[in-house]
Amino acid sequence: MKKVIVACGSGVATSQTVASKVKKILEENKIKADVSAVDIKSLDKYVKTSDVYISITKNTKEFNIPTLNGIAFLTGMGIEEETKKLLDLLK
């Protein structure tokens, strides 16, 4: 199963909300993937085993997995584009 990782500063609120929204989107599209929210400090650890990274922080670091804009999922602005990217990545 592919893994999606969502990170924000604390890992308890924003990333959790985005993770839930993403899970729902995936459920609706009948795509099975493991979505989890983490705090920015443990990102390095988890990013190695993930396939997609949804970022809600200012990107100071590049990772070698595809990175999506988490703010889009949170605010709905540009969500269609990010959703399409996400679904393509998980297919």
Place this chain on the structure above:
Amino acid sequence: MSITARDNLIKYLIRKKKVSLNDLMLKFGMSKVVTIDLINEINKSFKSDIIFSNQQGIYMTEQSKMICYNQIFRGKAPLFDCFESDERYVLIIIKLLVDQEFSSLQKLADFCLVSRNTILNDMKVIKKILGLKGLSVSYSRKEGYLISGSEFNIRNKLVTMVKQLLNMPAGKIILNEKQMVNGEEIFRLRKRLEKVESRIGITLTDEQLEDLPYILQFIIKRASHFQQNWTFQIAKYDIQNTIEFPEIKGMFWDYNSLKESDLLYLSLQILSSNMVESAFRISEGDEISLATDQFMDHIEAYLAIQFTQKNDLKEKLILHVGPAIYRSLIGFKINNPLVDEFIEQYEDIYNIVLKAVEPYEKIIQSKLSQEEVVYLSMIVLSWVLKTEEAESLFKAVVLCQSGTSVSKLLLSSLKQMFKEIDFVGAFAVRQYCEFEEVDFVFTTVPIETQKPTFLVPSLLDKDSRKTLIQQVYQEIQGNNKRITQKLLSSIEEFIPRENLKKVSDRITDIFQHQFRKPSISDLEKETDQFIFTHEHISIFTRLIEWDDLVDYALEPLLRRGSITEQYVKVVKDIFYSKYDNMLIARDVYLPHASPEYGVNQMDFQIIILKQPIHMPNGDDLKVVVTLAPDVDNKHVSTLIKLNTLFNDDNVFAQIYQEKDIGAIQAVLNN
């Protein structure tokens, strides 16, 4: 001073260790005064003493011999017109071991400046010398003379021979004269050795620093001329994981043909090769076994306990201690990143083990390093923690990159924490594929697997234990299919065959339908959503300063005792530096921090700012949701609802423009 007299005297002294004045007078037919005058004149002409005399006789040091050789003889007349038999044996063995070219009887005779018959006789002695180390000499028309046997023995012999030659009078000069060494490379290796010496904090004796470059050069020659795959005992002793090895390996960065075992062997030479054989003797004998018995007795006495399965423990200890003693003897210091952390957490065990290792220290006749003692403490501790395994529904495996004692300790801790999980053992990551039948994987390094995986630190402290327990039970309870299967397989034998299907269907039904894990949409509908009362909503009609915002926003939570002052402080730090991304919906900001910074209970506050605050990023701030998050993420469902509400432009406008708190409350709780 006659040049010929000078050259003859020096040439003579170079080949000798020490001679008496009388010998010189007889050899060169000179009077005592003339001989002493000649020596004085020579020393004067070199501007420093190169010929020394004391009560035992007259001699040159190896350094002064080299100076004279370089200034007077090198590249001119050959210095040697014959070799002693001892010198020949060594030269022939070295030549056969490092030179790949065809070595015929004639070639060896030319090389040693003797007749073929002499070489034939020499070969008889050489065969005996080599036979002692299990090596043999063969001759074929195709290959010429060839030495064969185990590569490890061959290399040891090569090293011994090079050392022997270097110890002979003018040994280095012989090597130069016979063009067996490359001076530039010797110089380069020496410089690199000096660097490695300072980097890994060892001190080579001057003699070692003099000789090692030569030894290394010959090993490298052997390795590159006789490329083959070979291994030796030390390869399995985890030397790669020591502090010294990578540093030493780096010294040979530009020797591309060297294999890992070649590099290991070179490292051994640098860190004291003379210990190699005695170390092997010890690790093969029964001294370690006896010392281990004593070690376990000590621990039992100090801890006043009796180990269960003592033989297994002994086996484990020996498995670790053998290499540890070996490493200590030859001067490798094992890398153990957990030393400080372990000693801090398990100081008692550490101190007891530190006392109990005395039998081991007797063997190596020095102290075991702290790192090694900690590894032993880990093994001991894991045994102390060993408990009877409970009947278990689930199987799990513990994976770890290297260092079996680390994973053994982790394994014991996990066994204690999760009695319902049957841990099949602790293994290296590369062995994982053998354990595909397990339900869970606990690993200290991220791995790729379809199984539920828990990434755990090597040492579990209080916090990480807590988190891990939560994660594991979430996984166990969250996956009803797994529970169904496990339950069925565990009670299958008690169910009459004809009823098996019925029972199975019934259980499946109960778990997979009635106790189904709530989906996201269920979460949103969930009734335990946060209920917003009057006091959870604040409307500010006056302008609030940006710098005061967090104080105002958190004040109601503080008043209700939901958070601590510390939490306020942390939220301020975080929010004012990262507010850009702390959103819960479009234009709605969410000052918060992790619950561990001081949350007593989950709480929310909705702040409506009738006079928008102009933020440093240029945007206007109208609505703020302050949050005191719940440890178990119970706040998330409410956040999702708020996100949906505020992202709806109409709802946002309605809430923002509303003057009546009751009306806002109704929208929020709807």
